[in-house]
Amino acid sequence: METIRVERAKTLKEKPNPDTVKFGVSFTDHMFLMNYADGKGWYDPRIVPYGPIPLEPSAMVFHYAQEIFEGLKAYRRADGKVQLFRPRDNIRRLNTSAQRLCIPTLDEDLALEAICQLVRLDESWVPSKEGTSLYIRPFIIATDPTVGVHSSHTYLFAVILCPVGSYYPEGINPVKIFVETEDVRAVRGGTGFAKTGGNYAATIRAAERAGQKGFTQVLWLDGVERKYIEEVGTMNVLFKINGEVVTPPLSGSILAGITRDSCIQLLRSWGVPVTERKITAVELFAAGESGALEEAFGSGTAAVISPIGEMDWDGRRVIVSGGKIGPLSQRLYDTLTGIQWGKVPDPFGWVLPL
């Protein structure tokens, strides 16, 4: 494996207050960079001071959005050690996204080493307060300075880090979600399963409209029939209906969430039945109205578990679990965060201490 060159920052930044730091606003002292060129492959892996990336105005990423990213976290345990949660799964998913977008894949070991070395160097940025963590954002952008639709011949892989405060500083508050019936996020045959910019750009309008109506998140329906539940903004969704947990299958238009997979594994290990199957909005709302819907929650790296307290669809409104977090959602949240922060055993081998 290539060695990573390190150029340390001459001056270090002041760290933000972990109580008030907003998600994604404040970045650490260093970043990891590596270039790619056709014929040469990935080259010059390096850690350098965090700072602007100068790109030609013709760089492909600005025009044709050939870009992919990942999101994972580093957690500080009570003993002061720092650990990552399922980082290899993020790197594999980055490579899956790369294939869809015709971006060259990364060597998994090198990418993991890059993340580990960078977090180690900026380890003092990993906050220690309850619920806080260091968010890790690896991404790849197409840098060819030519205007014309084709896959780029040059790329930049970067990893940046930002400390994040607790997602639930005031305790877990269930969210209100709005089932979007006009805009579509993704369709089978498209890029829905990849973590690529275009999927997110497409969602901004609906998210803004939902926000104006007082909702926290949009719940997406499938792009073909606009009938089946897909996922919410940056989370997968799971529903407990008549004692069974149901979640939409990975059919190509939704992201294969790592938190989703962790929930499924945990639930099965507890003997809770989980089915990955298509579920219509009609079925979901009927279950909500009849009381069969016991719990509903989103799963994702940022919130871990985000209980859904209310869902609105086409004028219909359903209150879930009395608008409070349900017992299974709470147990998943406690167990996952317990594993992530190293407070409970990790029978699945999910954590990687630095």
Add this chain to the structure above:
Amino acid sequence: METIRVERAKTLKEKPNPDTVKFGVSFTDHMFLMNYADGKGWYDPRIVPYGPIPLEPSAMVFHYAQEIFEGLKAYRRADGKVQLFRPRDNIRRLNTSAQRLCIPTLDEDLALEAICQLVRLDESWVPSKEGTSLYIRPFIIATDPTVGVHSSHTYLFAVILCPVGSYYPEGINPVKIFVETEDVRAVRGGTGFAKTGGNYAATIRAAERAGQKGFTQVLWLDGVERKYIEEVGTMNVLFKINGEVVTPPLSGSILAGITRDSCIQLLRSWGVPVTERKITAVELFAAGESGALEEAFGSGTAAVISPIGEMDWDGRRVIVSGGKIGPLSQRLYDTLTGIQWGKVPDPFGWVLPL
């Protein structure tokens, strides 16, 4: 209207050979830039030397592809004057794209003035050889240095220019197109009608696969039923069937091409019937096999008219117009290029001399 500040380049670049210059590779001496910030609006319109744009690694455009663009051309007439083709339509379409992507719209007059002043300053870059032109690429990118899916609070609007050689240096050669049945470009409710990066990123894989099989372009089917013809890579498509020209309607998933609209207006002025309606691949291939399909062509700024000589779909192959350009395609090409280069009268008021 705000005045545009001009900072001239200290040294001018060498101009590329117009016979060999490749599309989108070589840029002129200057570019136009203008910033946007919430509460402040668009500000500091300026023409500056062409050069790199430094952006924070956390800039939204790298992660969530909140970005839009346009493409139009400046043409040098025989008398040496330079003129643009329907530039206001491009600016309006940029604003349409902006609305879909929650990007603040531009003042039309200022955007037009920006393009005109920039082209005037770099006028010596407009080549004069038969078929050559200056390609104009306006684009807007989200620049907020924060990681988190929402619409950006800051943006950069830029215009860059590149001289382009003749699209048909060896005469017009009809292309072979491949009807894609797996990947999908866009779906109603998505961003297909907007000129935004994500639409193009989604197409790269299919275009590469088609290229490997010897095809020049991909013909897209609709994302819902995968039945209806949509458009090709960067062109709309028109078919002459039994004396009538048929083209897919602007139903939300395809770009409202300005060349397409120009073709429709010209055809109607000539008394050729044109229908904007849904057309299935089944109908198209049946018409091809029965001989009812007389001509097929793409329309777009780059090629103007690109005759389709062969189409393949699911193992079926149709040769159109004997693999040669048809008379109506040729007439459209001659008339449109005639108007663009100022060789024939412009009854529609499409050209804007600088």
